[in-house]
Amino acid sequence: MKFRSLALSTAVLAAGLATALPAPDARAAAEQFFPALVFRTGAYAPNGAPWADGYIDYLKLVNARGGINGVKISFEECETGYATDRGVECYERLKGKNGGATVFQPLSTGITFALTEKAPVDRIPVITAGYGLSESADGGVFGWNFPITGVHWASADMQVQYIAQREGGFDRLKGKKITLLYHDSPYGKEAIPVLEARAAMHGFQFNAIPVTHPGVEQKSAWLQIRQNRPDYVLLWGWGVMNPTALKEAQATGFSREKVIGHWPSGGEPDVADLGNAAKGYSAVVLQPAAAHDSQVVEEILSKVHAKGQGTGPKEAVGQMLYMRGVVSAMIGVEGVRRAQERFGKGKVMTGEQVRWGLENLALDQPALDALGFAGVLRPIHTSCVDHMGGAWGRVQTWDGSRWVPSGTWFQADEQLLKPMIRKGADKYAENRKIERRSPQACQD
Amino acid sequence: MIYRENGQFKTNYLSDQQILPIRQDRIAIALLLIVAAVIVPLTATEYLFSAILVPFLVLSLAALGLNVLVGYCGQISLGTGAFMAIGAYAAFNFHTRIDGFPLLLSLLMGGACATVFGVLFGIPSLRIRGLYLAVATLAAQFFADWAFLRIRWLTNHSSSGSVSAGRLELFGLPIDTPAQRYLLCLAFVVVFAVLVKNLVRGAIGREWMAIRDMDVAATVIGIRPTYAKLSAFAVSSFIVGVAGALWGFVHLGSWEPAAFGIERSLQLLFMVIIGGLGSIMGAFFGAAFIVILPIFLSQFPAWLGLPLSTTAAAHLEAMIFGVLIVFFLIVEPHGLARLWSTGKEKLRLWPFPH
Numbered sequence: 001m002k003f004r005s006l007a008l009s010t011a012v013l014a015a016g017l018a019t020a021l022p023a024p025d026a027r028a029a030a031e032q033f034f035p036a037l038v039f040r041t042g043a044y045a046p047n048g049a050p051w052a053d054g055y056i057d058y059l060k061l062v063n064a065r066g067g068i069n070g071v072k073i074s075f076e077e078c079e080t081g082y083a084t085d086r087g088v089e090c091y092e093r094l095k096g097k098n099g100g101a102t103v104f105q106p107l108s109t110g111i112t113f114a115l116t117e118k119a120p121v122d123r124i125p126v127i128t129a130g131y132g133l134s135e136s137a138d139g140g141v142f143g144w145n146f147p148i149t150g151v152h153w154a155s156a157d158m159q160v161q162y163i164a165q166r167e168g169g170f171d172r173l174k175g176k177k178i179t180l181l182y183h184d185s186p187y188g189k190e191a192i193p194v195l196e197a198r199a200a201m202h203g204f205q206f207n208a209i210p211v212t213h214p215g216v217e218q219k220s221a222w223l224q225i226r227q228n229r230p231d232y233v234l235l236w237g238w239g240v241m242n243p244t245a246l247k248e249a250q251a252t253g254f255s256r257e258k259v260i261g262h263w264p265s266g267g268e269p270d271v272a273d274l275g276n277a278a279k280g281y282s283a284v285v286l287q288p289a290a291a292h293d294s295q296v297v298e299e300i301l302s303k304v305h306a307k308g309q310g311t312g313p314k315e316a317v318g319q320m321l322y323m324r325g326v327v328s329a330m331i332g333v334e335g336v337r338r339a340q341e342r343f344g345k346g347k348v349m350t351g352e353q354v355r356w357g358l359e360n361l362a363l364d365q366p367a368l369d370a371l372g373f374a375g376v377l378r379p380i381h382t383s384c385v386d387h388m389g390g391a392w393g394r395v396q397t398w399d400g401s402r403w404v405p406s407g408t409w410f411q412a413d414e415q416l417l418k419p420m421i422r423k424g425a426d427k428y429a430e431n432r433k434i435e436r437r438s439p440q441a442c443q444d
Numbered sequence: 445m446i447y448r449e450n451g452q453f454k455t456n457y458l459s460d461q462q463i464l465p466i467r468q469d470r471i472a473i474a475l476l477l478i479v480a481a482v483i484v485p486l487t488a489t490e491y492l493f494s495a496i497l498v499p500f501l502v503l504s505l506a507a508l509g510l511n512v513l514v515g516y517c518g519q520i521s522l523g524t525g526a527f528m529a530i531g532a533y534a535a536f537n538f539h540t541r542i543d544g545f546p547l548l549l550s551l552l553m554g555g556a557c558a559t560v561f562g563v564l565f566g567i568p569s570l571r572i573r574g575l576y577l578a579v580a581t582l583a584a585q586f587f588a589d590w591a592f593l594r595i596r597w598l599t600n601h602s603s604s605g606s607v608s609a610g611r612l613e614l615f616g617l618p619i620d621t622p623a624q625r626y627l628l629c630l631a632f633v634v635v636f637a638v639l640v641k642n643l644v645r646g647a648i649g650r651e652w653m654a655i656r657d658m659d660v661a662a663t664v665i666g667i668r669p670t671y672a673k674l675s676a677f678a679v680s681s682f683i684v685g686v687a688g689a690l691w692g693f694v695h696l697g698s699w700e701p702a703a704f705g706i707e708r709s710l711q712l713l714f715m716v717i718i719g720g721l722g723s724i725m726g727a728f729f730g731a732a733f734i735v736i737l738p739i740f741l742s743q744f745p746a747w748l749g750l751p752l753s754t755t756a757a758a759h760l761e762a763m764i765f766g767v768l769i770v771f772f773l774i775v776e777p778h779g780l781a782r783l784w785s786t787g788k789e790k791l792r793l794w795p796f797p798h
Contacts (some may be wrong), residue, residue, distance in 0.1 A: 041758040052754075077754040079742065084696065084703055085499060089739055092495035110700055113606050117697030121620070133604065184593055186604035186700045193603050210593070213702070424603065431540055431600065432610045 031074040035094035042081040044239040046269035053312030054325025087111030109187040124351035135424030137388035140436040150286040150391030152190035154412035155262040174203040179230035184210035215241025222248040242270035267321040282397040289405035292318035296372030384442030447791040493622035501629040504731035507715040509683030515722035517676035518656030523584030528688025529704035531558040535689035558685020566677030592701040608698035720781025729780035
């Protein structure tokens with residue numbers, strides 16, 4: 001009996017497999033396919049879901065606007081749960097679908113590492129807007145990575161600039177104590193080299209305290225902070241680590257005005273549950289910040305959400321993480337549009353052609369304004385060597401119910417970052433025995 | 445009917461002692477190998493190779509290694525992820541630091557380093573057993589997590605702690621295509637599976653099993669527990685280390701310590717328990733169940749054309765997966781491998797069961 005029921009269930013499963021397998025997607029290949037690696041479940045879902053909603057909503061908006069020079073966008077989500085192996089599986093699943101993937105945007109450092117190895121082989125660009133490996137900004141070595149709008153090193157640098165601004169100049173930093181409280185993963189560690197360099201430049205005392213994933217246990221870290229009494233704490237958390245840190249700060253009696261986050265610790269899910277308890281906490285976010293009143297948000301609300309096509313909750317539209325999804329999608333779409341200018345308007349672009357587009361992005365302010373990003377983004381210009389296209393950020397402060405961005409922009413110090421990026425990329429190239437791209441190779 | 449050994453007489457010791465005493469089994473395994481080594485590489489798609497077959501093979505290898513320790517020697521270990529990490533990072537260090545160090549040797553050296561640590565962390569097993577040992581082996585896991593995040597030399601001073609393997613070459617042949625990667629993994633799995641099968645059939649395997657079943661009795665009949673337990677730790681962590689090196693080099697290509705976290709250890713332990721403790725087949729069944737089934741479940745609604753949201757599909761996947769684990773453990777607590785052998789037993793008696 002036992003065996004029979006098992007045999008039955010296996011037979012059912014096998015039959016399911018047999019009917020299910022030969023079902024390829026028979027859609028016309030005249031659409032530009034955007035795969036979406038998302039994490040709507042798991043420990044980091046509160047941060048992943050708004051990003052994914054923004055990403056998909058913008059793609060829907062582009063279709064509602066008439067596509068990219070008439071080319072409609074198709075998209076498919078694949079759930080990674082923020083796990084590297086599932087991300088790799090999603091990548092393999094989607095890369096050849098519907099005429100081939102245009103770009104991949106994993107929103108996960110671990111998956112980015114894995115895709116950095118795979119994308120050059122498959123000739124598909126990987127956009128990591130605001131995260132990923134910092135040295136991948138060097139397009140001469142990382143030919144297929146595009147950390148457009150900034151890397152983590154830029155975030156760290158701008159945090160120091162913001163502190164200097166509050167203190168009234170870099171010379172005032174001398175003798176100050178700055179503590180980094182970081183998520184103990186490659187992402188969190190990205191902050192360290194820049195802060196070390198800045199500490200040597202300005203003579204502040206730098207101290208780094210790791211917090212083990214997922215970051216709900218921080219008592220000992222805050223005990224160290226209480227003993228050490230730093231002037232500022234830079235919060236580099238992700239997911240549940242951020243609200244925990246802010247609660248611990250409150251419990252320790254450390255003023256949250258002196259806790260400074262950056263974009264992965266400056267989203268709505270990080271503070272929403274705390275409400276007024278997080279009031280006054282500020283974060284230096286790489287562009288974009290929260291933008292509830294921007295034109296693109298209004299357009300998404302009127303052209304996508306009003307038609308019942310919205311991907312996520314309406315309240316999330318315009319939030320910081322949502323806007324990151326929107327901007328990430330926009331960069332991919334504009335890469336396609338730029339590529340079409342060279343390879344033929346109204347055609348579906350391959351990954352390789354899109355790479356050219358991303359390497360030659362020229363989004364000046366009128367172009368951005370026309371897309372609805374006035375006040376959200378600053379101009380982005382990339383090149384074969386510079387895959388970052390400038391890193392700008394703003395401070396946003398939590399007022400108890402929403403993030404309020406300030407008007408002043410910070411720019412990551414190129415004098416500091418460029419040599420570091422170059423050095424890191426050279427080391428990567430040396431380890432991997434790959435050669436820098438020659439200027440001729442940049443042309444095609 | 446077909447599966448019956450009537451008329452197959454063993455006339456000498458050699459034929460009595462072969463790995464697969466029944467002719468039908470030999471034919472089935474030979475066919476399986478031909479399919480795996482010839483037909484699959486010719487027909488499978490890139491997705492099947494990179495996303496399903498390679499992870500399946502590498503994790504079966506790791507489960508095979510863990511099964512030696514847990515299934516055969518009865519020492520519960522929660523440090524498998526650590527030994528995989530040690531294998532991967534050791535292989536990385538040999539491969540990058542020594543110019544021209546061959547890939548095969550790097551992978552095996554990864555295994556060798558994992559062996560050293562396996563024996564080291566196996567020492568507590570001489571004094572403590574059962575759940576207490578499981579907790580003690582957690583130390584290995586935390587040690588590895590700490591070491592690869594903190595000791596910068598181990599990751600070649602990479603600022604973020606992530607490393608990458610670079611181009612793979614075997615005897616001058618580049619390993620680029622997914623099919624080649626698959627074949628490399630397959631070769632490792634086949635060699636280690638035969639090796640383990642022979643080990644557990646031999647004197648040392650019997651010592652492990654004696655220790656597992658009752659260590660006091662085993663000591664009384666002259667089995668040295670130190671030797672038996674530590675050798676099980678050594679063999680197990682060697683195989684797990686090689687699997688870790690393959691996971692890093694062949695599957696991921698570039699990895700961070702989180703790839704070998706505590707979740708990986710638990711996942712492997714589940715594979716061994718669900719697949720079947722003390723069975724070579726069990727490692728493969730368990731790996732298939734844990735690796736392939738969730739991927740299958742996540743795509744199933746889309747194949748049927750059900751318009752499910754990503755979230756709903758992900759939750760459904762977790763729910764069905766959980767139900768299946770409970771179902772199989774209730775139907776057969778000894779794992780899928782036992783179901784398999786029960787099935788074979790029934791076939792031998794069919795159509796006249798008694």
